[in-house]
Amino acid sequence: MKKILFVGITALAMASCTHDDYAPVSKQEQYQAVFEKEFGAVNPNVNWGFTPQQVFTFDKDGKLIGTRAANPNSNQWADYVTVPTKLTDAQKEVVRKWFQNNPNPQGQKVNWSDFFVEQVYKGGKKTEGSKTPETYYTFNDGVQTQTTITGSNQMDWLACGSKKDHVNNFNGADGNIMYMYDSSTDCFGFHESHGDKYYDDSYVLISGDQIDKSVAGMYFVGFDYKMQKYDNGDTRVNPDGYYSDWIVRIAPGLNAPGTAAMRVMVEDIIDSNLASVQTSDWDFNDAVFDVKFEYNWKDGHNQKFAVITLHAAGGTKYLTIGGQGDKGVEVHKALCVEEQGTMINTGNGATRPVAIFRIPVADNVNNANDIPVYVGAQELTAQKGEATQKLCVPTDVKWMKERVQFINTYEKFKDYVNSNTPDNWYKSVKNQENLY
Ligand SMILES: [Ca+2]
Ligand SMILES: [Ca+2]
Ligand SMILES: [Ca+2]
Known part of the structure; x- marks a missing residue:
């Protein structure tokens, strides 16, 4: 008798679960829930700042082609690099x-x-x-x-x-x-x-x-x-x-200000226990890197690269850029720190010079969002109108220190999430000291 009653309650609980209190199932759905709890509803038009970028093309001799007025008598380095x-x-x-x-x-x-x-x-x-x-x-x-x-x-x-x-x-x-x-x-x-x-x-x-x-x-x-x-x-x-x-x-070779490079700021929370996320966990500094696209002459033909300038690794997880696991570049290793548990260049851990590395990309790749980022086996994405794990901003935007509140640092980020405006939310800095 008892046994039958127990089964009955379980069945009832499951039934109510699938109807009234819908429990999110996929990681992204769970993430959507915690993201919206922090920042409010995501406007369907928000693209998180990702747009097609200018591509630099260099000839056989390493000379920049097109896009800018060429002065053959001076070197062109300053056109694309500081x-x-x-x-x-x-x-x-x-x-x-x-x-x-x-x-x-x-x-x-x-x-x-x-x-x-x-x-x-x-x-x-x-x-x-x-x-x-x-x-x-x-x-x-x-x-x-x-x-x-x-x-x-x-x-x-x-x-x-x-x-x-x-x-x-x-x-x-x-x-x-x-x-x-x-x-x-x-x-x-x-x-x-x-x-x-x-x-x-x-x-x-x-x-x-x-x-x-x-x-x-x-x-x-x-x-x-x-x-x-x-x-x-x-x-x-x-x-x-x-x-x-x-x-x-x-x-x-740092990107010259105002050139075609864009900065990507990454949040790895989706790979955490999503039941216990706190406001200070949101920092979008778990990787911070700039992306620039170039065609270079190599091995007898023009090849396209994403030139990555990695500034920070403010997480303690195995985070790779350019592919999953061995197919990508692990951010702590790239910054010459063997300890994956060490945060780098976020004010709480190690300080290192930037890392600059190249990822070969297909001819049709010209958006920083197409550079894959993984935490372990979990790909971090930025989909239009969905809770994001990546933000794209100009290269002069500073990133967050650890354990300070994103929402209290960029005053208009929430407005951007909810209404897709202002798209330059990163200019609404309230507490400069929260930035690295
Ligand atoms: Ca984080
Ligand atoms: Ca962090
Ligand atoms: Ca000597």
Whole structure:
């Protein structure tokens, strides 16, 4: 008797569930419910700021085609990227002296596919006050000779990344400034002319913050000369631990303001327990990245890329851009932080330089919304008229710090959600201190 009654109650409960108190089933439906609880009903016309973007096309020689007035006599870098202000002589001196007086420094990593290289110092030129002469005794058959060589004179072809992309016009440890794209900062090397070998294990990458206030926020690569003429080591030069034989600055290729790049701000709440979402969980900073589209000549034909500039990873989940899992780029790793649980550049965790990387895309892709973003296996979407996990804004819009309220920071965001206006809701900042 009892048993029958129990079944009856269950059946009744289920029946009422499917009628009056409709329980959302899919993740997106549950998300819609918590999103609307926070921000109100989503207007059917809201597209979250995503629109088709301008596409830059470069010819075989890396020259920008179309879209802007071309001046063949000046370089065009400034049309699509922020060209760093050149170093002053005083700044170069500060950097040179630091490298000449700090042996075996601890380096760091940056992750840029697109960057500038600027000459700082060629070894052997100025060594007053230096702890290294930047000249080296050679060893023959393991015995030191009286012959010295100036290392920098043997250093040809500055090379970037494990594919050894040559930096044009940087030879003999000298150069001016060059823009590298679709390259890599995963290592740096030089070609040694005496022994005719490449060395990409004798560099160090140092943050200007470590050197002096006048070069804070900059990055420098120093090389310690080494040489081995024969594989058996018959003639060689030992590095001396001072990475001053060639010093260059590297600077990320940041999007020029007002160019075609757009910023995407990502919220990963959909992958959380949606029953316990709080107001301060909404921050749309779990990934913040800019998207720019480019055609570049590569492997004999024009290929289309999304150039991604990753600014922040304000979440602790496995979040990938460009595809799911291994098919995408994990945001913490991209910012050179191995710990997935560390938030980066949101005021609560680690601080890192931006990451710049490229994703090959199909010819018809020209909207930042088409760059897939995943949290684990869950794709984060921005559908017109539906609760969104991504917002698209101009690249000068700042993102949120952690644990502050989105709704109390952007005063008009709720209006935008409810009525599709104002579309520049990001200009209605109420509490500047909530932004990173
Ligand atoms: Ca050295
Ligand atoms: Ca969040
Ligand atoms: Ca966050």
